[in-house]
Amino acid sequence: NSKVIQTPRYLVKGQGQKAKMRCIPEKGHPVVFWYQQNKNNEFKFLINFQNQEVLQQIDMTEKRFSAECPSNSPCSLEIQSSEAGDSALYLCASSLSWGGNTEVFFGKGTRLTVV
Amino acid sequence: QEKVQQSPESLIVPEGAMSSLNCTFSNSASQSIWWYQQHPGKGPEALISIFSNGNKKEGRLTVYLNRASLHVSLHIRDSQPSDSAVYLCAVSIAGGYKVVFGSGTRLLVSP
Numbered sequence: 001n002s003k004v005i006q007t008p009r010y011l012v013k014g015q016g017q018k019a020k021m022r023c024i025p026e027k028g029h030p031v032v033f034w035y036q037q038n039k040n041n042e043f044k045f046l047i048n049f050q051n052q053e054v055l056q057q058i059d060m061t062e063k064r065f066s067a068e069c070p071s072n073s074p075c076s077l078e079i080q081s082s083e084a085g086d087s088a089l090y091l092c093a094s095s096l097s098w099g100g101n102t103e104v105f106f107g108k109g110t111r112l113t114v115v
Numbered sequence: 116q117e118k119v120q121q122s123p124e125s126l127i128v129p130e131g132a133m134s135s136l137n138c139t140f141s142n143s144a145s146q147s148i149w150w151y152q153q154h155p156g157k158g159p160e161a162l163i164s165i166f167s168n169g170n171k172k173e174g175r176l177t178v179y180l181n182r183a184s185l186h187v188s189l190h191i192r193d194s195q196p197s198d199s200a201v202y203l204c205a206v207s208i209a210g211g212y213k214v215v216f217g218s219g220t221r222l223l224v225s226p
Binding site: 043098104108 | 166201215
């Protein structure tokens, strides 16, 4: 069973408000991913880290989204000015390494509703 | 840009039947292919993975990979109502740093 912990489980924000969610990856996992899953189950990759370093992020993330994975603190994903289209399930995942046959473990997600 | 397509979108099978789910991917250099199960309100959980051409069996699950046709399938033998969930095909990109997901097959096993 996955031990990736995401908080909060549910988040409701007004348009233009900041939305912040946190993730504690599995112990010993240096690789962390954030995905956005919409109501049609479509996954959108947002950003990934190895230790505290960002390896890849999409353009959307570069504009309104910010994320960090400081050492000895939870990782976080923040949306600076929430929009209705940001309503989705935000999934954090972690793994021991990249690619190959490495399993990626997911948390239960933070469901963001922007009203 | 790797693309992962799953079919069918939804599948209803009677209890005890075989459930067959399909996935095609666009990049023959893709590394591993994983199948995840996602129940409502939960994050995806990994079920089985495959790297080499051929098949792999774990319990009631069998997965077949054909890299030449860029196709992978998952078969669930003796399907149970508890198998009802969304099944996601995920492909890790060779030389990349992310996993690309399909949009899932919603499986309903009727008692």
